[in-house]
Amino acid sequence: MGFFFSYLKSRKRSIGIFFLFCIIFLIVFFLYHLPLGAVVYPAFVCAGLGGIFFACSYYKTYKKHVRLKELSKLPASVMEGFPRAVSIEEEDYQELIQRLREEQTRLKNDMTLRYTDWMDYYSAWAHQIKTPIASMRLTLQNEDSPLGRKVLEDLARIEQYVEMVMAFLRLDSDSTDYLIREYEIDDIVRQAVRKFSGQFINKKLRLVYEPLHRKITTDEKWLLFVIEQILSNAIKYTPEGGMVSIGMEEPCTLSIRDTGIGIAPEDLPRIFEKGYTGYNGRMDKKASGIGLYLCRRICRNLGHEISAASVLDQGTCIKLTFRSSPVE
Structure with missing residues (x-):
């Protein structure tokens, strides 16, 4: 019913002109004192023909409306089969749409190419920078001194920043390499803890962790990245001599707690927003x-x-x- 009234509104000029002509004919016939039958019969004939024309026009317009609604649900790149244009105005609109589609396709291809170039560059950069990092780590392996431990800690932080850059780029990539299957969560947690073992020792932090004995369906690499980020923050904002605990809550929730400086109540709802650092971030100028x-x-x-x-x-x-499911 809504479309019917919209159609009447779009044709109000034609309908108005039709009734105007009818009134003109009535006035002319009245002024010339012609018989009423000579007026009524042509009026009914015109009304009948007008009704048939109106019904045909309404049906064609409705079919075109339905087709355009179907096309509107498709991505612009695959929109094909527009209804045949029946006026110069419709031809102009369809030509304009076609040009916009071509321009959109060109811009999308340019952006994809640029994104691919950036991905290739950063991927190469990430792999290349890991070589000197590994070399420096190997050099400092036997350097058991405060300076050596500090440099190793800084190297670990650099590696984490490199991984963060790569994760940021890969998240929006169509080729994000998820490998979803069952993993024992203990295997993933131990990898993360092992990575930060030196920082736990340097800050004299106590780690409370017991085997969790759970299997979860996830991607090992990406979940490991998440746990590493959480542990990194826990270590960063927990003062020397503090504690970090890792445990499992029911039904299947991994909790990582620390005894650090905490988060201000006004900052807590926004800590997962992009670029938001809050009070702690403003105090720590290195927070991103x-x-x-x-x-x-x-x-x-x-x-x-x-x-x-x-x-x-x-x-x-x-x-x-x-x-999750319990480990058998």
């Missing part, structure tokens, strides 16, 4: 506000949930919730 944003994006892609709870000056708890 990207780590937790990437964690949320990755968790959404994997079908997991990430949440945070914190009390200022007491600590923070980050929780990862996913489906």
Whole structure:
């Protein structure tokens, strides 16, 4: 019914002209004192022909409307089969749409090519920079001194920043290499803990962790990245002598708690926003506000949930919730 009234509104000029002509004929016939039958019969004939024309026009317009609605649900790049243009105006509109589609396709191809170039460059850069990092790590392997440990810690931080850049770029890539299957969560957690073992020792942090005995359906590489980001923040914002605990809550939630400086209540709802650093980030000039944003994006892609709870000056708890089954 809505389309019918819209159609009448679009044809109001033609309908108005038709009735205007009818009135003119009535006035002329009245002024010349012609018989009423000579007026009524032609009026009915005209009305009948006008009704047939109106019905045909309405049917064609409705079919065109339905077809355009179907096309509107398709991506612009695959829109084909526009209804045949029946007026110069429609031909002009279709030509304009075609030009816009061609321009959109060209811009999309340019952006894809540019994105591919950037990905290739950063991928090559990431692999190349890992070589001197590995060389420096090997050189410092036997350097058991405060300076050596500090340099190793900085190297680990550089590696983490490189991985963060690559994760940021790959998230929007069509070729993101997810490998979803069942993993024992202990294997993933141990990898993350092992990576930060030196920082735990340097800051004299106590780690509370017992085997979790759970299997989860996830991607090992991406979940490992998330856990590493959470542990990195826990270590960064926990003062020397503090504690970091890793445990499992029911039904299947991995919790990582620390006894750090906590997060201000006004900052807590926004910590997963891109680029948001809050009070802690302003105090720590090196904070980028990207780590937790990437964690949320990755968790959404994997079908997991990430949440945070914190009390200022007491600590923070980050929780990862996913489906699992007990280890047999």
